[in-house]
Amino acid sequence: MLRDVVALVDGRIHPFELGVVCEVFGLDRTADGLPEFAFAVCAARRRRLPAPGGATLHASHGLDRVATADLVVIPAWETGEGAVPAGVTRALRATLERGATVLSVCSGVFLLAAAGLLEGRRVTCHWLHAEVLAHRFPSLRVEPDRLYVHDGPIITSAGTGAGIDACLYVVRREFGARAANAIARRMVVPPHRDGGQAQYIDTPVPRRAGDGEDLAPLLAWIQAHLHRRITVAGLARRAHMSPRSFARRFAAATGTTPHRWLIRQRVLLSQELLEHGDLTIDEIARRSGFGTADLLRHHFTRQVGTTPRAYRQMFGPRSGGGPDGGGLARRVITPVPSAPDRSAPAETPA
Numbered sequence: 001m002l003r004d005v006v007a008l009v010d011g012r013i014h015p016f017e018l019g020v021v022c023e024v025f026g027l028d029r030t031a032d033g034l035p036e037f038a039f040a041v042c043a044a045r046r047r048r049l050p051a052p053g054g055a056t057l058h059a060s061h062g063l064d065r066v067a068t069a070d071l072v073v074i075p076a077w078e079t080g081e082g083a084v085p086a087g088v089t090r091a092l093r094a095t096l097e098r099g100a101t102v103l104s105v106c107s108g109v110f111l112l113a114a115a116g117l118l119e120g121r122r123v124t125c126h127w128l129h130a131e132v133l134a135h136r137f138p139s140l141r142v143e144p145d146r147l148y149v150h151d152g153p154i155i156t157s158a159g160t161g162a163g164i165d166a167c168l169y170v171v172r173r174e175f176g177a178r179a180a181n182a183i184a185r186r187m188v189v190p191p192h193r194d195g196g197q198a199q200y201i202d203t204p205v206p207r208r209a210g211d212g213e214d215l216a217p218l219l220a221w222i223q224a225h226l227h228r229r230i231t232v233a234g235l236a237r238r239a240h241m242s243p244r245s246f247a248r249r250f251a252a253a254t255g256t257t258p259h260r261w262l263i264r265q266r267v268l269l270s271q272e273l274l275e276h277g278d279l280t281i282d283e284i285a286r287r288s289g290f291g292t293a294d295l296l297r298h299h300f301t302r303q304v305g306t307t308p309r310a311y312r313q314m315f316g317p318r319s320g321g322g323p324d325g326g327g328l329a330r331r332v333i334t335p336v337p338s339a340p341d342r343s344a345p346a347e348t349p350a
């Protein structure tokens with residue numbers, strides 16, 4: 001059961017990465033029916049830590065606070081070859097040995113690698129540091145195009161904003177899609193982003209602001225009509241574009257294709273329907289737009305890592321899951337790499 005979360009910092013503070021962890025796990029949202037976490041920021045050395053702009057942070061907790069945590073998050077770390085602070089490696093090893101989870105944001109993966117915790121594991125980090133990470137730690141399987149990677153008890157995420165994706169992923173695995181969606185809504189961020197870092201590596205400049213704004217009404221329409229047959233041609237007509245221009249604009253705004261985005265939205269809807277209510281799998285397939293239970297099962301299993309029926313047993317209204325049940329270390333759902341789906345028994349239009 002995920003209740004106790006600790007952010008471990010040292011050296012120079014990275015305010016955004018730390019802020020992401022505080023926003024997801026450190027705010028009391030129980031009035032909204034969301035889970036409550038015992039949250040703390042700790043450091044290897046109890047001293048004032050520098051932050052940009054002349055600010056400082058004083059962590060009132062030491063490494064002893066890590067000993068009770070269900071989740072330890074490394075918001076970011078220096079990428080140089082400096083020694084790991086005394087006691088940090090020991091504390092993190094003990095965390096993993098007792099079955100807790102460790103998550104790194106951006107350059108936090110360098111601490112985990114230097115501590116010898118990632119030998120032979122799949123990891124990711126900010127695309128800018130991926131080559132350095134792979135060179136310094138050749139035993140790692142660095143996947144620079146991923147927003148986050150979950151391998152065993154360790155989750156690594158890419159730069160800055162991808163920390164939001166990874167933290168919401170933890171909430172979704174532990175408490176279900178509705179809790180993650182509610183936190184994302186409060187943060188005004190998408191609960192799940194399709195695509196990977198490749199879109200930023202290939203074009204390392206901000207997307208045009210107008211792209212997302214232009215398509216926002218259309219995306220809202222799609223989400224309200226997921227049960228209908230939806231095609232790229234039909235969406236292009238609704239957006240007053242040619243199919244080719246629409247596909248290009250859609251990818252620029254969302255980082256993925258219309259088909260993959262639609263499939264993801266339908267899987268998210270089916271997750272909510274499985275969590276709340278007693279609809280049959282066939283009815284959920286119809287309402288989410290998959291049409292048949294077989295097609296729902298195929299896409300659901302591919303993206304969530306388990307079957308709709310097993311997911312309902314874990315998170316359904318009579319499962320004992322949700323905010324008061326389960327445990328992150330015991331979950332069997334694993335993220336699946338974003339990749340074109342060439343094995344579907346039948347294609348959903350779009």
